[in-house]
Amino acid sequence: MRTLCFAMWRQLLGRWGWLWWGLALVVLLRLHFDPTLGRAHLGGYLASVALGPSILLLRLGAVLQQRRRQGWPLEECLRNPSAWRAPFAEVLSTGGLILAWLLLACLGPHLPGLAQPRAGQELFPITVPQANADGSWTLDLEGRCPPNAQVLLTVDWLQADEALRSAGTATYGAADGRQITLVAGELAAWPLLPQEASQGQALLPPLPEGLELLRPLTRLSVDSPGLAELPRLLWAQALFFLPLLGIFLAWARAGRIRGPLAAWATLALAGLVALPGGNQDLPADALGLVARALLGVKAFLPGVDSLLATGDDFARHLQATSFASILMWWMLGILGFAAACLRRPPFRP
């Protein structure tokens, strides 16, 4: 098996491939964490790092196609009737490279001379509609949020009565027991219930008499992880990408699809899975219909999108992914691998 894995590595990377990957990592680190030029934002870095496994998957597709031309399928058929060794070597070698890349990406930002991403809170604007009849507001959070997310409220005290204004504080609470103290001149942080965060919809109770909510200034506040959280975030990427290898092999080997095409199809599926699902109103035009159709397909796939939380707003997509979803995602990968191991002639009979 070691011989087969080394052979795959040589084909995947080429002679100087490791040098290019090292160079790419150095460029990424300078790009994101340069003390002068870099943004030192983990979301951007995670997005760049996620390109690595994607490129490796495309490379595997090209290598598989090259191996077809080299007559390997016939040799596999003749020499390994149970047909698992070659796919296993492909998964092992590519999976190993993905893990090595993520490990390097994890260690890279700790190098001296690089700016460190700061942990803290990130704010995202949310649209607050007109108040309901009872004075409450139904908030659309545009997708699921982390369970510790809060809604930051800016309250206008000018219309409050004299007593309230002179006190400068007011109690603001909901029937479910949540309660905070509003202080004049300060932002108020309203905690979300876990189910509100997971559903992406929240109900703000009516403000005390005389206080007015400045709706355009309402923000969603989520904790942004710092560098200490990077290993966990990259491990989540590994959990996301490794099953893709099985799915890819199912298409390329069991489905006899050309390697590069199967790799692009797998990445398209990954993109669909990683699409953050929102419950916002989609327009009724053609683009809206496409988006609806994609979200409809996504509904049948495991909800593992937060494993691949990347980009500027990655913090708000960092939800705890359920073990059941991860298990289902991995089961898809394992089933794909099993399908790829079924023996079949190297041509259509």
Place this chain on the structure above:
Amino acid sequence: MVDVSSEVVLQLQSLGLARGKKRLAEGLNLSLSKGERALVIGGNGSGKTTLSWVLLGLLPKAGGELTRPDRIGFAPQDPRFPLELRVDAYLHQLGTLQGWPARQTKEAASRTMERFQLQALAKERIGTLSRGWQQRVNLARAWLGEPPLLLLDEAQTALDPEGMQSLQAALEEADAPAALLLAPPHVGCESLAPIGLTLAGHAGLPTYTGEPS
């Protein structure tokens, strides 16, 4: 005591061949024991390659009975190679694919390279070899690990006289496996093995059959 030389390795009884809906041959009879060899002669499109696919278990047979060993060494008519690999590295990979441990793989590769005088070219990339030497690599990979049956499709292709001698010597080794050679008529393969089957091809089903001497 069992006489090993009389072990039947390959047996075809009224075997039929078809490619899709097109029937290529019927009533093929042949029996090969360990150490025996036979030649299948047939013109273009007569079903030689189809016969080899059926014997390898890659195509279903169209009737009749077929007894074959689990492991067959196959040298295809149009060999394909990973041209960037060295000869020894390629044979090692094939052995690993078969599930052999490293030492066994190394020994098997060494023996098969010796058989076809490939040792001097062991570190050469396959792509840099001439067509004749690539054919020797093709034969070497079929012999790798001495399978009980060899299936050699137009094995003589591109071989020089020295290569033909190597092939003949390999076929005539004391503990040589059974070998079925496939070739078009009049290419001089009759010296390698007696004619066992003649595929009539399009001109007329069924085929002439004979017993290897």
